[in-house]
Amino acid sequence: MGCDVPEPGRVTRPLVRWYARARRDLPWRGCRDPYRVWVSEIMLQQTQVERVREYFTRFTTRFPTVESLARAREADVLRLWEGLGYYRRARQLHAAARTIVADHGGEFPRSVEALRSLPGIGRYTAGAIASIAFGVRAPIVEANSRRVLARLVGHAAPVGGVAGDGPLWEVAERLVPARDPGLFNQALMDLGAGICTPERPLCPRCPLAEVCVARLTGRVAEIPAPTPRRAATIIRETAVVTRRGDRVLVERRGAGEWWEGLWDFPRAATAPRGRRLGVVTYTVTHHKVTCTVVERAARGPAPRPTRTHRWVAPRALDGLALSAPGRRIARLIATGED
Ligand code: SF4
Structure with a gap:
């Protein structure tokens, strides 16, 4: 792919160490329940963390298990989702819960491929559930980790979409460790949210500063390349x-x-x-x-x-x-x- 990927240990070790002391305290963290990981990841798509916090707690109090969600009426699920936007996510969440109960006896499938066959679960969500809940060595690329990965390897081409993200999936695939892949993935997301921010990233405080190509070549402000905006x-x-x-x-x-x-x-x-x-x-x-x-x-x-x-x-x-x-x-x- 034309980018230099650092030796995985030089990324994993400092990142996981940093995460141990700087991780965000979020209601869906610290547990490996695939249901909670899944609900949080679906809510986090296109919605800010602070907003999701409140919705996640309300949603999982009302529907604490995949079975309870599968039994719910769609109108009740949508009512609880109201205000989060992108209602297709809620409908697919509900449909997937019914499939998990009907076809998998209420147990989440463990592989990325099987997870991706469920409604509304794409490559990213499947990777998050498989790695965080089941310890599967699966990579993830989402809004925050996309930025970190692009800067880390100095990937200057536009990102986003299947074509734009392709090279970053390869980078993530090479970096994600076999041991605690979920921890690594969450650390990558937290680094993007708190340190490697879109504007003015805090490079002097970054655990990856020594291996980050964008920083070492003075191109942090240019990477990732902005995606052209469509006129309203x-x-x-x-x-x-x-x-x-x-x-x-x-x-x-x-x-x-x-x-x-x-x-x-x-x-x-x-x-x-x-x-x-x-x-x-x-x-x-x-x-x-x-x-x-x-x-x-x-x-x-x-x-x-x-x-x-x-x-x-x-x-x-x-x-x-x-x-x-x-x-x-x-x-x-x-x-x-x-
Ligand atoms: S050194 Fe700066 S640009 Fe590179 S990953 Fe860290 S915060 Fe991001």
Whole structure:
């Protein structure tokens, strides 16, 4: 791959020593329960550690085992996930729990390959579960370790995605030790989170400073190369709060839509007449959405509820798994403020 990978012992030894005194105190650490490792890793994808802390504790208190998660209703899982975003993760977590119970007798598979066959478990999550919970010598590359590895070997090409990360997986594969691979992987992630940070890394305090190619060649600020950002797409939409007596209409987001399976307020193709409640703005992937919220009254008897439409009292919206904009519209209804 054209990069110099240091002799593994020169990385492993100082890194693991550093980790012994500097490790982060996180609620999913210090235990080898694959269920807890798995839930934390899925939550940590695209979500900050501090936010995950609180969700992880709540989630594992409510669903302490893979069996309890498998038995849960999807709506309850989504409700607990609300606010973490990327709900596909929650649905896949739930689906994988059911597969583990149905096909594996409630026991997690131990190999990376078998773990990767489960819904929502990719190469990184499988490596994390296998190495941390089962001591399998499996590498990992995620947001923090990707940066450390790229700098360590002076890998200046853009990273991320299957092609960009390929060379870093090779580096990780060569470095991960047979003894305590999970400890090494967690140390790599913690180093990236606390020392080898994206901006102004603390190289003088880094246990890998003596072998780090980026540091030794003065290229720390250039590595990893920034990924080109996609321009934001601007969207304007109108959400309709339809009232019938003391109830409002909600609809469930369909397959393939953002927030699939969650409840929300219907969107109108053309702006309907009605009272303007306010404006909610939100961002999804690279879309910036400005949503005008309009309230209107419906007449006649309420149709029967269906799987996709319900009439609910505004105070009952609290107990419903709503999309992120749906939750903010609910707040607008309740308080007049977003
Ligand atoms: S020496 Fe600096 S750039 Fe290199 S791994 Fe350590 S913190 Fe990162």
